[in-house]
Amino acid sequence: MTSLVLGGALQVVVVALGAPLVVGLTRWLKARLVSRRGPSPWQPYRDLVKLLGKEPVISSTSSWIFRFTPYLLAASMLTAALVVPVITSRPALGFAGNAILLMALFLLGTFFLALAGLDAGSAFGGMGSSREVAVAALAEPTVIVAIFALAMRADTIDLGGVVERLGLEPSLAFNPGHLLAFAAFFIVMLAETGRLPVDNPATHLELTMIHEAMALEYSGRYLALVEWASGMKLFLFMTLLANLFVPWGVPMALGPAAVAFSLPALAAKLIALSVALALLETAVAKLRLFRVPELLAGSFALALLSVMAVFLVR
């Protein structure tokens, strides 16, 4: 029981503190790739601290939903941090949920953030909300079919269970179907966390932004919470990709030795994924909004192929 609580607390701390670094690292890498000096990878921490101390301004049009949303958004990400196998394959709330719960927690955050986008009564917020929920909804089928493909190989959809099973049987992890599922999941991550080519996290150009448009009215501590929560979402998605598809270095039980091993392993995987993300974001341009469904349909096709591959390559 104590180890469970300690393990849970450690996971939450890793996600909560690691999230800004992943965001900062990706930004810094992107800047270096286009020969800019770029802000240091630690910049998001300074931003968050500064925002926390500032006086927030809220719209007179908005209601309690607007003020409640940042807290709920961050709370749902912290809860998700207890479900995802981050530094151990037996996370504290592993019994309480699985991949479907995780997706529902992300959707809960999106649902309220989209409401908050409408709350201030500005057309920008509404535009962002409408686009965000459209992208989120269209990404759902890919997620579930990719989960199905994983479940078919691992006989469980318990996230930790998948990690353990695949870790023990590398032939499953190097299966072509598994790689197709990885590709599908990667595209979903881009869509769900608002990265290029679906959404540009660096833009504030009104007509193209999605996520930033919803958060446009936020300032001060509310903005800090929203930004931190988006960082945690990216961190969790990357961790999920890393640990589900490279399922090694994730200990079952937590001890000082296990943590000393699993933390660097996680860091290495996340750095690799950040580099991949930065390379991709430097190489591709943003898609037109109405081409995004085609990208998601493509990812759905990949996930479906991954399911079919189970019948061919077992």
Add this chain to the structure above:
Amino acid sequence: MSSAVYTLAALASLAAAAVGGHGVLGGTWTLAIPWLLPFGGAALAMDRLSGLFLAVVALTALPVSLYAIAYDRDTRGGRGAYLTFLGTMALVPLAANALTFLVVWELMSLASWLLVARQRGAARAAWVYALMTHAGFACLLVGMLLLGARTGSFSFAGWRVASPALDPLARDVVFALLALGFAGKAGVIPLHVWLPLAHPAAPSHVSALMSGVMVKLGVYGLLRVSLDWLGGGPPWWGVVILVAGTLSALLGVLYALVAHDLKRLLAFHTIENVGIILIGLGAALVFAPVGARELAALALVAALYHTANHASFKALLFLGAGSVLHATGTRNMEEMGGLVKRMPWTAACFLVGSVAIAGLPPLNGFVSEWLTFQALLQNLSVPRPALNLVFALALAGLALTAGLAAACFVKAFGISFLALPRSAEAAHAREVPALMRAGMVVLVVACAALGLGATLVVPTLSAVVADLTGGAPVPIALIGGGTMRVSDAFASVSMLAVAAALGAALLVLVVAVRLAGASTCPRVSDTWGCGRIVQTARMEYTAMAFSNPFKRVFDFLYRSRKRLEVDVHPESRFFVRSIAYQSPTRSLVDDWLYAPIMTALRRAAATAQAIQSGSANLYLAYILAALVFMLVLG
């Protein structure tokens, strides 16, 4: 007078809920009144399934009747129809022979029809409803007569014994006829056309019952015919229901996305949720005959759970819509807005209903959708690739449905309740009376209880399901702490733990942000607007604009045509006087199924006109000829 009727209805519901609860827990009884009806008399029987549906009817009717005491105070008449409607809905799951069933079923349809037809401007809705419900009734009548003739019995107990010995073709025909009749009542696409017309037209408390409960009796019928009366069938029955359920779920939510009449939107969501229930039922019907009886039991638990859940949140949402209608006098979302400040209770209740129906944790919609997902995800234990692919597509359909439902309720709540009021009526809306709020709050509690108390609900439903599947154990283990584990180590969930974690995280965050020194009171200012001077409601995003991305993506389905009329000043085309923009959507089912049928009917009628002159003598001659023909034939 009216308040007395509704109080009586609420008290009767309470009593009926007790009877239903007794049945769910295993109490059985029969009641026969031989002199009341021919062909076996009136007969009632209680078993667990009947008890469950009676309890769902009664527990929904209770808060709805409470609400109606305050809501339906000023209209006249229709109280008798309401009581008949409630009474017959309670009797349908208890009927124990064909004639009793058909009589209460038809009375239920007529009472609800009357409640719709009484409303002004509901003529078309009433016509379509009458037509569709009687087409369905005809299917039921023929199907039951056929089954009765083949088995030599009109009691359900007799069918249960004799039907397994029937030849497969007769069983298929009976199943097809009865399933058509029941699916029509349940609003399964493409038999749904009456539902989005009739449900919004009825008074809101009646809408809540029609959507929350009456369509469930169609589901009850489907359960009875497939698993009980006919005792299971070949896998293709299940595949048909699974595909119909997936299509209903997807098309229902897609049509809801472009509906801007709040009650019509909710009606389309009823079609969606019946689809989700049928995905569970269809999966069970596929699993049972191929030997996966435990999975069949799991899928049935999911279907029954979603049935109860949908009754709670759909009734809640319709009551919320009724409150908005009561306060603003409109059902059009484009004329609402800002109600969260003027009607805080209604807004909070509607928000809970929205979160529940969108399948978000920790409320009840999530639990039943989660269980449905678990049943579908384990389809690999049926080693038939063709079936596995169907299941994979059903999974994708269900996931897309869940995502789109969340999107749709962002629209429904966000446009109706948030931002600035879009009309004078919305700006002067007032919170509804206490009894109406009480009705909604009861349903809010039900949504939360069915979500957090999942481990109490599941064993009860498992017992109901055990009766239907011949005692196959439901592969759900309760391992304490509100945790249920599905199929050994396949998956587990604990709503209590999730809710506790969410609550704790919220608390920690609020305290932590305070401690971090961010305790300054927020400054209230204008919405940022690119330098515009005043903000008006016309600058807000509209429901139509909100659904535009979906219109673009699913254009093959909506086939909307843009109509843009710009009226310019005669002197210069740069001075625009008004712009009218319309983008109506069309229904695929109407265009491809019903329009050809109507055209064919009209053509047939035109042909038949040739022999109709209006002369009575000629008609008498026709009758004579027909009589002679029949005699010769006989």
